[in-house]
Amino acid sequence: xxxxxxxxxxxxxxxAILGIxxxxxxxxxxxxxxxxxxLRALIGVTVLLILAAAVLMLSFVxxxxxxxxxxxxxxxxxxxxxxxxxFYGGQAxxxxxxxxxxxxxxxxxxxxxxxxxxxxxPYATATTLAVLSFLIFMLVVVATPFAVNHITPAExxxxxxxxRDPGMMIHPPMLLSxxxxxxxxxxxxxxxxxxxxxxxxxxxxxxxxxLISWGILSAGIFLGGWWAYHVLGWGGYWAxxxxxxxxxLPWFTVTAFIHSIIVQERRGxxxxxxxxxxxxxxxxxxxxxxxxxxxxISSVHAFALSDIGPYFLGFxxxxxxxxxxxxxxxxxxxxxxxxVESAASREAGFLLNNLLFVAIAFATLWGTLYPLVTEAVRGxxxxxxxxxxxxxxxxxxxxLLFLMGIGPLFAWRTTARDALIRATGIPLGVSIIAIVVIxxxxxxxxxxxxxxxxIFAAGAVVVEYxxxxxxxxxxxxxxxxxxxxxxxxxxxxxYGGYIVHLGVALIAVGIIGSWFFQSERQVIVAPGETVDLxxxxxxxxxxxxxxxxxNSEVTANVTISEDGNEEARLxxxxxxxxxxxxxxxxxxxxTTVGFDDVYVMLLEWxxxxxxxxxxxxxPLVTWIWAGGALYLFGMIVLAWPAPAVQxxxxxxxxxxxxxxxxxxS
Amino acid sequence: MNLRARSFTAAAIIxxxxxxxxxxxxxxxAQEDVYSERTVEIGRKLACPVCQGQTVADSHxxxxxxxxxxxxxQVKAGRTDEEIYDYFRARYGDEVLxxxxxxxxxxxxxxxxxxxVVLGLGVVALYFRDSVALGRGLRRQREEPADPELEQxxxxxxxxxxxxxx
Numbered sequence: 037x038x039x040x041x042x043x044x045x046x047x048x049x050x051x052a053i054l055g056i057x058x059x060x061x062x063x064x065x066x067x068x069x070x071x072x073x074x075l076r077a078l079i080g081v082t083v084l085l086i087l088a089a090a091v092l093m094l095s096f097v098x099x100x101x102x103x104x105x106x107x108x109x110x111x112x113x114x115x116x117x118x119x120x121x122x123f124y125g126g127q128a129x130x131x132x133x134x135x136x137x138x139x140x141x142x143x144x145x146x147x148x149x150x151x152x153x154x155x156x157x158p159y160a161t162a163t164t165l166a167v168l169s170f171l172i173f174m175l176v177v178v179a180t181p182f183a184v185n186h187i188t189p190a191e192x193x194x195x196x197x198x199x200r201d202p203g204m205m206i207h208p209p210m211l212l213s214x215x216x217x218x219x220x221x222x223x224x225x226x227x228x229x230x231x232x233x234x235x236x237x238x239x240x241x242x243x244x245x246x247l248i249s250w251g252i253l254s255a256g257i258f259l260g261g262w263w264a265y266h267v268l269g270w271g272g273y274w275a276x277x278x279x280x281x282x283x284x285l286p287w288f289t290v291t292a293f294i295h296s297i298i299v300q301e302r303r304g305x306x307x308x309x310x311x312x313x314x315x316x317x318x319x320x321x322x323x324x325x326x327x328x329x330x331x332x333i334s335s336v337h338a339f340a341l342s343d344i345g346p347y348f349l350g351f352x353x354x355x356x357x358x359x360x361x362x363x364x365x366x367x368x369x370x371x372x373x374x375x376v377e378s379a380a381s382r383e384a385g386f387l388l389n390n391l392l393f394v395a396i397a398f399a400t401l402w403g404t405l406y407p408l409v410t411e412a413v414r415g416x417x418x419x420x421x422x423x424x425x426x427x428x429x430x431x432x433x434x435x436l437l438f439l440m441g442i443g444p445l446f447a448w449r450t451t452a453r454d455a456l457i458r459a460t461g462i463p464l465g466v467s468i469i470a471i472v473v474i475x476x477x478x479x480x481x482x483x484x485x486x487x488x489x490x491i492f493a494a495g496a497v498v499v500e501y502x503x504x505x506x507x508x509x510x511x512x513x514x515x516x517x518x519x520x521x522x523x524x525x526x527x528x529x530x531y532g533g534y535i536v537h538l539g540v541a542l543i544a545v546g547i548i549g550s551w552f553f554q555s556e557r558q559v560i561v562a563p564g565e566t567v568d569l570x571x572x573x574x575x576x577x578x579x580x581x582x583x584x585x586x587n588s589e590v591t592a593n594v595t596i597s598e599d600g601n602e603e604a605r606l607x608x609x610x611x612x613x614x615x616x617x618x619x620x621x622x623x624x625x626x627t628t629v630g631f632d633d634v635y636v637m638l639l640e641w642x643x644x645x646x647x648x649x650x651x652x653x654x655p656l657v658t659w660i661w662a663g664g665a666l667y668l669f670g671m672i673v674l675a676w677p678a679p680a681v682q683x684x685x686x687x688x689x690x691x692x693x694x695x696x697x698x699x700x701s
Numbered sequence: 702m703n704l705r706a707r708s709f710t711a712a713a714i715i716x717x718x719x720x721x722x723x724x725x726x727x728x729x730x731a732q733e734d735v736y737s738e739r740t741v742e743i744g745r746k747l748a749c750p751v752c753q754g755q756t757v758a759d760s761h762x763x764x765x766x767x768x769x770x771x772x773x774x775q776v777k778a779g780r781t782d783e784e785i786y787d788y789f790r791a792r793y794g795d796e797v798l799x800x801x802x803x804x805x806x807x808x809x810x811x812x813x814x815x816x817x818v819v820l821g822l823g824v825v826a827l828y829f830r831d832s833v834a835l836g837r838g839l840r841r842q843r844e845e846p847a848d849p850e851l852e853q854x855x856x857x858x859x860x861x862x863x864x865x866x867x
Contacts, residue, residue, distance in 0.1 A: 269761070270755065270759035270760075271759075272759075275754065275755075277754040278754065305832065372832065372835060373839075374835075374836065374839065375831075375832040375833060375834070375835035375836025375837070375838075375839060376828075376829055376832040376833055376836055377833065377836040377837070377840070379829070384829070387825055387828070387829070388825070391818075391821045391822065391825055394821070395814065395817055395818045395821055398814060398817050399814035399817070402810070402813055402814055403810070406810050407796075409809075410806065410807075413806060414806065416794050416795065416796055417796060418795055418796050418801045418807065418810075419748040419796045419797070419798060419799055419801065420801060420810065421748060421756070421799030421800060422799065423746075423799060423800035424800060424801070424810065424811075427811075428811070428814050428815075432818075556741065557734055558734060558735040558736060558741070559733065559734055559735060560733075560735055620761075622761070639761060648735065
């Protein structure tokens with residue numbers, strides 16, 4: 037198996053390097069057959085990567101412990117799903133997955149668009165193949181998944197217990213796929229810069245693939261939060277941990293991009309800036325991959341320490357230098373063909389949006405890397421924890437939330453004051469009332485402001501849908517549900533985008549609610565005793581133990597009731613995995629009652645069945661998951677291909693809808 | 702904090718039920734918390750030195766547990782927050798603090814992002830100024846065409862760029 041796998045990877049490396057040559061020569065000499073062979077080489081490399089992954093997967097399923105990678109992170113007593121999860125439980129498997137996903141997405145993107153962008157695709161293919169060559173080189177030489185043990189052990193070591201969780205089966209591959217997917221927009225931009233084809237035709241191409249990257253990465257981040265909440269057991273879902281930060285960094289820049297690209301499409305501005313955002317997103321996702329897998333910065337996620345650091349640093353620097361060089365080289369081609377005409381315009385709103393997203397990305401990057409700075413300067417790595425991010429990113433996120441409400445109500449070029457007042461009046465009024473009520477009831481100014489901004493943002497979405505539906509009712513005679521459906525079908529980018537905005541508003545309310553209004557107690561209880569917290573009674577019913585195939589589990593059984601009504605009987609569990617007895621994992625007992633999550637963790641216990649429990653009541657956390665689901669739904673609406681025939685502009689009276697009725701691209 | 706409206710009646714019912722349960726002796730209630738609120742607050746501001754990225758209050762590790770006990774003992778002994786932080790800083794260094802002290806080199810941590818935002822605002826303002834000038838120029842061109850043929854061409858080009866200009 038080892039030789040087969042290694043052979044496939046070596047072949048893939050040779051084919052990738054050959055493909056770079058074919059693509060570039062084919063394009064420069066204008067020999068389409070050669071350039072086509074380059075594209076086929078990319079597809080071939082992708083197939084080989086899939087084969088290599090299949091060989092590794094087969095070794096895992098067959099428990100082939102002659103492979104060091106397999107014996108190092110799986111064992112015969114693990115359930116099949118975790119044996120499969122173990123595939124990306126180390127850096128070699130992760131990098132293999134990364135390359136495979138990048139190859140698959142790039143093959144689809146470039147094959148489908150080969151006829152439409154015959155000049156761009158060869159260089160894009162060459163760029164992707166260059167990235168893949170580096171990764172496959174790493175897989176063959178530095179971090180190979182097919183290294184052989186000198187002596188084949190009878191039993192494997194087993195997987196890090198933290199990874200043995202259903203959430204871990206989807207979150208890491210999703211996040212790695214998100215990172216990998218940036219290869220496609222990056223390659224398109226590099227190709228456009230090299231060929232100098234910076235007109236408007238390629239914008240749709242880059243925009244669609246940036247949206248796909250944004251979607252995959254968003255899903256990966258949500259799943260990560262969900263996993264942290266249910267498994268890490270500290271009552272939260274996001275801790276501004278270095279690895280969380282590097283996953284959200286490209287999200288900030290790509291989210292800035294999917295907003296600012298609209299300005300370029302409609303007004304011909306921000307050309308250099310948009311190219312810069314795509315390059316930054318790719319560089320940051322490379323950094324993310326590298327930090328997750330290098331142990332450079334200490335983090336709860338640093339499962340695998342490794343020696344891939346210097347190579348990645350070299351790749352990182354090379355990519356940066358080439359990117360910046362290309363931008364400078366092509367600056368003359370990226371002159372703006374439009375200008376801002378008023379501060380009260382959509383484009384000005386997008387400028388501010390981009391400033392905030394990039395500033396948050398910068399602050400997050402700075403906070404993440406700061407320990408390295410102090411270590412270099414003073415020899416001690418300082419800790420930069422949650423308070424820094426709350427104080428620095430908090431106000432900027434609040435401003436973004438507010439901007440999300442007002443931005444869509446601005447018109448392009450300039451906004452009439454009356455129209456703006458009419459559009460914002462009701463949402464602004466409702467949110468001010470909400471702010472006053474929350475201040476009066478709970479007296480938390482920041483929470484009140486945040487929830488007020490979220491309501492305002494949601495209000496803008498409602499206003500926009502309301503106007504759209506009214507127009508459709510009048511012009512096409514649609515009923516309300518039909519009108520909503522058709523709005524989203526005819527102009528998915530705009531109305532899908534609003535659904536995403538609504539999801540973000542829900543998430544914001546959930547984050548604010550659970551951050552400001554969390555209650556917590558830690559108690560030692562004997563069986564039969566009851567703990568009261570925030571109106572809930574948590575009765576401890578005693579311990580039970582159970583022996584599973586790969587672990588032994590200890591459960592503290594609890595009954596949660598509210599006002600004397602029993603709401604749920606749950607088990608807060610700890611698992612002790614064979615070979616990892618010193619790091620028991622947690623499965624939190626969590627139940628949702630109304631808007632609250634009651635969240636119980638078992639910390640310690642004694643032989644006489646006394647248990648040390650940590651209990652949280654987290655209000656509104658479910659809104660985060662609901663908002664996440666809405667966000668993902670909006671994303672699907674947004675990315676769903678629009679009907680081939682664009683809506684006829686005459687259907688919407690342009691004069692009346694001057695402010696809000698502008699069409700899609 | 703429960704956001705659902707909760708009335709005194711509900712509280713009274715709970716109290717009554719608790720009294721009833723207590724009367725039967727099947728259960729006791731109102732357990733002592735393991736740590737005082739202040740101990741947990743302080744624990745949340747100290748980083749666990751061995752468990753990477755978690756606070757002492759949130760970590761389940763042995764070291765974190767011992768640190769929580771140490772904090773609790775000092776809280777009970779009546780020491781101030783400052784004294785307790787200093788105790789841990791002396792033992793583990795500044796990196797034990799979740800929020801770096803606002804002094805010396807660490808001021809860069811806090812002020813660099815602020816500087817970046819100010820700089821960014823400045824760049825946006827400059828861009829805005831140039832762009833407004835460019836926008837005006839373009840609009841003037843649009844409004845005062847040199848000759849009809851050029852006007853037609855310009856309109857077609859602008860229409861391609863922006864459907865709103867019609």
